[in-house]
Each structure stands twice: as C-alpha cells, then as structure tokens.
Amino acid sequence: MLCDALRCATFHHVTPNGTAIRALREARKLSIRELARLAARDPSHLSRIERGLAGASQSALRQIAVALEVPVAAINREEAP
Known part of the structure; x- marks a missing residue:
C-alpha cells in the first residue's frame, strides 16, 4: 500500500477483508445500504x-464490525507500514 511519509508515520495501515465483510x-441478509446505515x-x-x-x-472497521x-x-488484515 502506498502512502506519503506523514501518513505512514502517523497511521497504522488496515486493509479490510472485503470478502469476509x-x-x-x-449471511445477515443486509444490503450494502443497510450495512452502511448501521455502520x-x-x-x-x-x-x-x-x-x-x-x-x-480503524474506526471505520470498528463501526462495520x-x-x-x-x-x-474477523474483517481485517493488518499490514506493516
């Protein structure tokens, strides 16, 4: 994942597991719109x-979870910065 130096130094990179999401x-029979509203x-x-x-x-992933x-x-893959 590419990023500028400030972002790499400041934030932990999170790559969501879209397939799992x-x-x-x-499985919960939610549409994307319904999940988006809930999250x-x-x-x-x-x-x-x-x-x-x-x-x-990370906060977005917490809301989705x-x-x-x-x-x-259950829904993320962490990458080294």
Missing part, C-alpha cells in the same frame, strides 16, 4: 471496501 453482510458509512465506500478497491480507518456483530479481527 461481504460474506458476513450477506454510519457511505454505501459507495463500503462497496469499494468489499471489492478491495479501498481501505478503511459492530454493525455486523463480529470482532474487528
């Missing part, structure tokens, strides 16, 4: 996360 969302996220960004086209902050009723570890 989608599987959990579908206070933008539906289009959530769609990009699921498709592996966007990352997410809470909405899916799973631990954060």
Whole structure:
C-alpha cells in the first residue's frame, strides 16, 4: 500500500477483508445500504471496501464490525507500514 511519509508515520495501515465483510453482510441478509446505515458509512465506500478497491480507518472497521456483530479481527488484515 502506498502512502506519503506523514501518513505512514502517523497511521497504522488496515486493509479490510472485503470478502469476509461481504460474506458476513450477506449471511445477515443486509444490503450494502443497510450495512452502511448501521455502520454510519457511505454505501459507495463500503462497496469499494468489499471489492478491495479501498481501505478503511480503524474506526471505520470498528463501526462495520459492530454493525455486523463480529470482532474487528474477523474483517481485517493488518499490514506493516
């Protein structure tokens, strides 16, 4: 994952496991819009996360995990900065 020096030094990179998020969302019979509403996220960004086209902050992952009723570890992959 590419980033500028300030961001790399300041933030921990989190790559969501979009496949897991989608599987959990579908198992709960939630649409992307419903999950986005529950997690206070933008539906289009959530769609990009699921498709592996966007990352997410740790706080966003926590909100998604809470909405899916799973631990954060179930939906993320951590990368070294």
